[in-house]
Amino acid sequence: MSSIPVQIPAYIDANAKAFVDRLARAVAIPSISGDVNNRKDVFAMADFLEGELVKLGVSVKRAKLGKQVLDGVELELPDAILGTLGSDKAKKTILLYGHFDVQPALKSDGWDTEPFVLTEDPATGRLIGRGSSDDKGPVLGWLNAIEAYQKSNVEIPVNIKFCFEGMEESGSEGLDELIEAEAKAGGYFHGVDAVCISDNYWLNTRTPALTYGLRGISYYKITIAGPARDLHSGVFGRTVHEPMTDLITLMSKLVTPSGDILVPGVEDLVAPLTEQEKARYVSLDYSVSDVEHSAGAKVALSDDKATVLMGRMRYPSLSLHGIEGAFSAPGAKTVIPAKVSGKFSIRLVPDQTPALVDPLVIAYLKSEFAKLNTKNTLSIENLHGGKPWVADPDHWNYEAAKRATKAVYGRAPDLTREGGSIPVTLTFAESLGVNVLLLPMGRGDDGAHSTNEKLDKSNFLQGSKLLGTYLWEVAKS
Amino acid sequence: MSSIPVQIPAYIDANAKAFVDRLARAVAIPSISGDVNNRKDVFAMADFLEGELVKLGVSVKRAKLGKQVLDGVELELPDAILGTLGSDKAKKTILLYGHFDVQPALKSDGWDTEPFVLTEDPATGRLIGRGSSDDKGPVLGWLNAIEAYQKSNVEIPVNIKFCFEGMEESGSEGLDELIEAEAKAGGYFHGVDAVCISDNYWLNTRTPALTYGLRGISYYKITIAGPARDLHSGVFGRTVHEPMTDLITLMSKLVTPSGDILVPGVEDLVAPLTEQEKARYVSLDYSVSDVEHSAGAKVALSDDKATVLMGRMRYPSLSLHGIEGAFSAPGAKTVIPAKVSGKFSIRLVPDQTPALVDPLVIAYLKSEFAKLNTKNTLSIENLHGGKPWVADPDHWNYEAAKRATKAVYGRAPDLTREGGSIPVTLTFAESLGVNVLLLPMGRGDDGAHSTNEKLDKSNFLQGSKLLGTYLWEVAKS
Ligand SMILES: [Zn+2]
Ligand SMILES: [Zn+2]
Ligand SMILES: [Zn+2]
Ligand SMILES: [Zn+2]
Structure with missing residues (x-):
């Protein structure tokens, strides 16, 4: 034709x-x-x-x-x-x-x-x-x-x-x-x-x-609550379990500064990379400086083009987006926030799905939280999810x-x-x-x-x- | 008279x-x-x-x-x-x-x-x-x-x-x-x-x-910056060093959920407790339920009255107050914040002073930051300080x-x-x-x-x- x-x-x-x-x-x-x-x-x-x-x-x-x-x-x-x-x-x-x-x-x-x-x-x-x-x-x-x-x-x-x-x-x-x-x-x-x-x-x-x-996504909100109201750190510092300390400790267990997801089993669900697939990333018209140009700074996780592209396209990522309920304005406030919610999400790739990943995340958060020995409480919400x-x-x-x-x-x-x-x-x-x-x-x-x-x-x-x-x-x- | x-x-x-x-x-x-x-x-x-x-x-x-x-x-x-x-x-x-x-x-x-x-x-x-x-x-x-x-x-x-x-x-x-x-x-x-x-x-x-x-105080703001602007986690997740990951990791190294300050040397500056002084806390008209009543929840760090009172009165505390620049509103936003500032303060007791404590905190933050192997940058500000x-x-x-x-x-x-x-x-x-x-x-x-x-x-x-x-x-x- x-x-x-x-x-x-x-x-x-x-x-x-x-x-x-x-x-x-x-x-x-x-x-x-x-x-x-x-x-x-x-x-x-x-x-x-x-x-x-x-x-x-x-x-x-x-x-x-x-x-x-x-x-x-x-x-x-x-x-x-x-x-x-x-x-x-x-x-x-x-x-x-x-x-x-x-x-x-x-x-x-x-x-x-x-x-x-x-x-x-x-x-x-x-x-x-x-x-x-x-x-x-x-x-x-x-x-x-x-x-x-x-x-x-x-x-x-x-x-x-x-x-x-x-x-x-x-x-x-x-x-x-x-x-x-x-x-x-x-x-x-x-x-x-x-x-x-x-x-x-x-x-x-x-x-x-x-x-x-x-990529798919699973978006989580983890809330740690304790005191009935915000407290003054002068009066309550080192007398009570502070929700922010618990939350920051917990959030620090999720991902490394080099991007590796620490939740056991989550990376294991990723489909193995084949030589044929790898070759596709190598052949793309792209450079590490392209990603650094769009990010506006030399902050790429790797100097290898295919690694950076695969990080975006065929590996999962875990990003910590922020905290709701803590002091977030300019200036210096000496508050102990009573209830704080950490927001993070995992971008999912085959063979991950929310149905497979969510239970791993929840079980891990609960087990790490138990190690904190805090009297504060943890609740976990899944705000939204979608399959890759x-x-x-x-x-x-x-x-x-x-x-x-x-x-x-x-x-x-x-x-x-x-x-x-x-x-x-x-x-x-x-x-x-x-x-x-x-x-x-x-x-x-x-x-x-x-x-x-x-x-x-x-x-x-x-x-x-x-x-x-x-x-x-x-x-x- | x-x-x-x-x-x-x-x-x-x-x-x-x-x-x-x-x-x-x-x-x-x-x-x-x-x-x-x-x-x-x-x-x-x-x-x-x-x-x-x-x-x-x-x-x-x-x-x-x-x-x-x-x-x-x-x-x-x-x-x-x-x-x-x-x-x-x-x-x-x-x-x-x-x-x-x-x-x-x-x-x-x-x-x-x-x-x-x-x-x-x-x-x-x-x-x-x-x-x-x-x-x-x-x-x-x-x-x-x-x-x-x-x-x-x-x-x-x-x-x-x-x-x-x-x-x-x-x-x-x-x-x-x-x-x-x-x-x-x-x-x-x-x-x-x-x-x-x-x-x-x-x-x-x-x-x-x-x-x-x-107690005195030293109030710190630590800023981690990298990308020139906020990024979308779908596009940039696992391609760049994320400032939030670095900051949360760094903030998690400051204090334990039980209130112990992890900055080397800071607790060592605290004047030793004498038996006579300890007796004063034991004799105070106070109970752990008083602190729990004012906090509005059963979140005291200890069941021992004198320990709780000394935590407030004669030991230093480190509180994580919040993060400026991250996503802090309700809802689910998939942002990678470009520049985030963690706020924390240490309540100081004799023989601590800002002049003695600040260099310890700054040196520790720099050394822990170096371990992250990130391409983002760290800056540390001391917002205010006062002696005990x-x-x-x-x-x-x-x-x-x-x-x-x-x-x-x-x-x-x-x-x-x-x-x-x-x-x-x-x-x-x-x-x-x-x-x-x-x-x-x-x-x-x-x-x-x-x-x-x-x-x-x-x-x-x-x-x-x-x-x-x-x-x-x-x-x-
Ligand atoms: Zn007043
Ligand atoms: Zn007054
Ligand atoms: Zn659109
Ligand atoms: Zn569209």
């Missing part, structure tokens, strides 16, 4: 201005899912997207997700937008996921430009604005690609199902239930052959990437994306795993039982969730071609 | 209402030294007190202390009120210290009554109001006693010097310099024979106390107070040391080179600095008698 007809990428180049304008219209809608005052804007963004899909002939179904309580206000959850384009039994069906809500942004947070005005920087070609890269650019990238097919009079070689949501930045409330229901026989998603999600980033600023793994996810990077879905990358960018993609979580990935993988591909559009320095979020214009246009070419290539598999 | 003439305590009982009314007028002036808006009230309180002293024939000198900047506003420091009553070369001269400023208080903090309206609870006899016990009650107690002598036509058997300040709750700004200057030959305080301060509390709610020791103070509890100044206690309360006082600091005590002791006595009026549950601060009416009246009787007894020494 042939390569994608050249008029399709040519159409995208020729219509760059219109596509950037449409992205600007999308960015102008402040669809912040986490702010009560912007809920109407999330609905407006759903309307906008529905309108654009309908123009392309997509049959749209809006799915109600129920209500939530946010800051004491009962709100309607933003509709998820489901869509169907094509139902040719001879073709594969690909499910595309994206989200149309965004993180909060205020100019006063430190933005150089108005966050909800898409601003093109002529010097760098950056399209700056909240949601440009996360995730309005990629969502519109799919629409750009479909329009390019249609206006070029080229038949789209796959059936497409859409699942766009408006609550991703606020925990995807209601979505898991929807996906699970629609994955069943007779459901909207039943029978899809693969999933593609464009909602993450290249490893660096140079090399396109496909992502085939995500790894896909087969040699699956036809990935092979199609590799060929598409080669076609658009002239080079093979980095095959990456991410250190963080995108929980919906796992929901799709488990509910549908099909391969899921993460196909990022933006670069590693886009600054999703930060001030001055941007999407490089070349990534928007080449990325739209990449998504279109992926649809072409996946049909050949 | 005889006992105090009975008409003096009788006068105090007979004028109870007038004395409580005068305390109510003092409490009604919200002389909060830490609030810019109340600075005028601190001056008003100085005027009130000067007026009352002048009525008693005291020759008053107001001492200007210069200016301060508070919350960005330049303010005149409240005048200290110096006074002289009597200059008979045949009599001893006693310097009395007290303070007329108070801690902030708002009804909305949780007070059951208006904090600046002295409210008598008929059921308990409590006089509830901000400053009732700390320190307007004791300051007016001296005035009650002097008035009782004068109205009873009994000559006061000592010369009195007064030193009342209006900045005690805000670091006594300017006072040390004043005391040091006035202690020199030709100065206002030169030649005083002893000092008496009524500004602390009984150990319990039952037994009068004399206090002959205070211990007086001779068998000095004639204390013997006079013991006899006065026996006369008023019919029992020997507890001889206590406090775990906290009252820095002016050390300034008087060192500048004047004389014995300083802490002679508390209120009970251990008065709640100075808390909501619903109170002074029991019986403590106000018996305490006024105690102060008057102390002046009588000290003249006999």
